[in-house]
Amino acid sequence: xxxxxxxxxxxxxxxxxxxxxxxxxxxxxxxxxxxxxxxxxxxxxxxxxxxxxxxxxxxxxxxxxxxxxxxxxxxxxx
Numbered sequence: 001x002x003x004x005x006x007x008x009x010x011x012x013x014x015x016x017x018x019x020x021x022x023x024x025x026x027x028x029x030x031x032x033x034x035x036x037x038x039x040x041x042x043x044x045x046x047x048x049x050x051x052x053x054x055x056x057x058x059x060x061x062x063x064x065x066x067x068x069x070x071x072x073x074x075x076x077x078x
Contacts, residue, residue: 004067005059005060005063008056008059008063011056012052012053014052015049015053015056018045018049018052019049019053022042022045022046026038
């Protein structure tokens with residue numbers, strides 16, 4: 001899949017990395033410096049990460065379907 005759909009794999013890795021980063025607790029300094037702007041940014045990033053995960057999932061499903069169809073056409077499966 002990595003060789004056939006590198007962008008999908010990259011998007012998935014980005015989404016996972018973003019989710020991990022958002023899961024880490026913020027420091028007191030971050031809270032003081034960023035305040036409400038940080039909250040807005042986190043919500044926007046969470047929304048984008050969710051969208052990216054959904055898109056990557058759809059791409060993975062399509063890649064799996066296409067691979068199965070190609071395998072059937074090549075006589076590798078029934």
